[in-house]
Amino acid sequence: MSDQQPPWGPPPSDNPYGQQPPANPYGQQPPANPYGQQPPANPYGQQPPANPYGQQPPAAPYGQSYGAPYGGPTRDPDKRPGTVTAAGIVTIVLSALSLLLYAGLAVATLVARDDMVDAIEDELSSSQRESLSGDDLATFVTVVFVIFAVWCLIAVLLGIFSMRRSNVARILLVVSSVMTALVSLLAITSGVSALTLIAGVAVVVLLFTGGANDWYARRGRQPELPTGTTQPWG
Template sequence: MSDTALPRPPQATFLGGAVLVSSVMILLLAFDRTSSLGSIEAQEEAQRFVDTQGSWIGLTADGWQTTLRILCIVAAALSVVTGYLGWRVLQRDRGARLALSVLAPIALLAGYAVTALLPGVLAVSVLLLWRSPTREWFDGKVAPVPDRRPGRTAQQPPAAPSSPPAPPAAPEAPARAAAIASYAPPPQAAWPHPYQPAPAARAARPGVVTGAAIVTVVSSAIVLSVLSVVLLFVLGDRSAFEKEVADELASQPAYGDVEASSVTGVLIGAVVLCVVWSLAAIALAVLTVRGSNGARIALVVSAIGAALVSLVAVLAVFPVVVTCACIAVAVLLLRGDAAAWFAGRKQP
């Protein structure tokens, strides 16, 4: 966010307000939708959906309600983030606009589990943030004002009146001209110059940036340690682990056709992906502390994505801690003082 004060266009105010209001409405409707799941009406609706559209993938009514509950939780969490980002958009935060653009497709898909209209309003509003004159406002420019007169595209200032020609200079005396020609200024040091301002001191790194990096490194290191233990446990005796998975699948009639080896392979792939993700988050935290604005935006997107992934197991204690840590990192890095510090480092 730039320190330059520019008047906010009405389009930017409307779009930022639309993102904020639609996020609040989705949050309220998500809570209402979650509380209604499990009722007789919701079970009948889920059964009708399974009979018409979900039978070809082997989905049951209880499984569909569980999927809806997860989508409602994800939509509620996303609405909190998008609401905050919508408020930051009104402050001309370019990072918030970029984060909204990344989250808009996910919010659109998850929001359809809650309502059909508001997620579309949010996605369209985010898309229009990249159009003129809002785009020029974010770039720190003033959009050209159209002129009503034909043949002109912008208001042109009137030409300044031409000044009369200066009178010719009087010839100088020969002695004075020779003195001026032989004059040499005394040598001066290159610095400091009495009329040259001193270079501005670089602003100190805000504590919120350091705090976000510490939270990222600590939480990623904990997740990395836990997942490494899980990976070693599975790979240490894979046959025994597959036997336990097969016994568990056999006790569930709905998953009788699922093979234990496939479940084990998916689990190993997911653990390896999360390990790589944790290492990348630590690297982004280091680059963020060093002042990379691109790393800051990437770390915000990574934190929001990790929070959404951890919400799948929201009933457990450890994923909830990871979710809170990820949300804290995203909020700290999107604060105004952090954005101003990163913007100041771009200036020479």
């Protein structure tokens, strides 16, 4: 009886109301507590370097266009400028109309050559210029019309090839336009000459403005990639 512990004595060591065990869930949180510090690989933390929504890699073939300003609209460097298109259309339209005019006049002088020679000789005899021949003048006028018709045909071809990115055709078209302006100055009093003069000057200006120089210079060049990148097909 003396060894028996009274019910109001000290509690045993496994008393649930005594000291809390070390593994008490309400004590200090363990290191692997999911509500503690986030692990390094947390998907909601810092984005990894290869995040597709982060910075674009330099070698992305479908990324930012080369030569385009940051935040600005992209422009295809191989797209034909509007100034070149305008110069080509003006050249083709006016040259085609002039070709029809001069070709028709050349045909008319050939068909009505005899009447033309008689009219020229009557005019020369009235002005006492017997040193000139009506037949020679008729031939000269016909040759001039043919030359202008051929010139207009060449101008049409130059306008077409200029829009097809031929720099040689552009230079030749500039020369042709300058000659057209000079010839138009000889007959500036007529309305037709004033129109061809304005058109010739406009074509020369359009072929060198609006990005035309860069467009012609890029012909045959490969697009340059940023430093340290490789072509996607290499």
